[in-house]
Amino acid sequence: MKNRYTIKNVKEILSDDDLDTDLLAELSNDPRSGVKKLLEQYYKKQIKQQELIERFHQKEFLEKPFWDQGLTVAGVDEVGRGPLAGPVVTAAVILPSNNTLYEVDDSKKLSRTKRAELYKLICDQAIDISVAVGSPQLIDTENIYHATELTMGDSITHLYVRPDHILVDAMTIPVDISQTKLIKGDSKSLSIGAASIVAKVARDRLMTMYSKLYPEFGFERNDGYGTKEHLQALDSVGRTKIHRLSFSPVKKTNKIY
Structure with missing residues (x-):
């Protein structure tokens, strides 16, 4: 008997999270290895999504008493x-x-x-x-x-x-x-x-x-943290207007950009 759906059709069907249970049962009886593999991926995705939703609800427990009122x-x-x-x-x-x-x-x-x-x-x-x-x-x-x-x-x-x-x-x-x-x-x-x-x-x-104003420091990569690149620039070109003077080693730097 010719299969009702191609593998491509099955892939498209299983991309829908709100899948009809009768259709899912029909696909479960399909003997093709390609369909079985797609179903395995589908069920793994569903389990992962369910775990995600459960964690999500756990994170709402502090807000929920207020929301309920x-x-x-x-x-x-x-x-x-x-x-x-x-x-x-x-x-x-x-x-x-x-x-x-x-x-x-x-x-x-x-x-x-x-x-x-x-x-x-x-x-x-x-x-x-x-x-x-x-x-x-x-x-x-x-x-x-x-x-x-x-x-x-x-x-x-x-x-x-x-x-x-x-x-x-x-x-x-x-x-x-x-x-x-x-x-x-x-x-x-x-x-x-x-x-x-x-x-x-x-x-x-x-x-x-800020990295456009002070390209030597690599702020687009280090976000202002004291990486090797940042510290080398601090030594070579000095501190900028956005440096924190109370933080070491900035406060030890006399050179001003």
């Missing part, structure tokens, strides 16, 4: 506390309860390509997003920890929607809104994970722009 929650995170150059960047993100951001995670665990993809999805689905920048001068004046808290405060106050509660990654934000402090919150909370991605993408883009 119709309240808004802002996730807040920072990027760039450790570099020798460039600002610290913070983001505040308010997500709706019906979001489908299944792959959101701590930005450090994601590739640049995946971060860019998720950044677009977050921007499409978020109720509100705010990004704030803490300058190297603020960092030198206040110290990096307090400068980060102040910048997080800016990201909250610049939201259009005042959140009912804040979830923040291991910091205390100087605003009069109840907040939950979490260690490694970007891995535990969906909202903080989304904020970590927004902050990371924003800072990376900013450092790429």
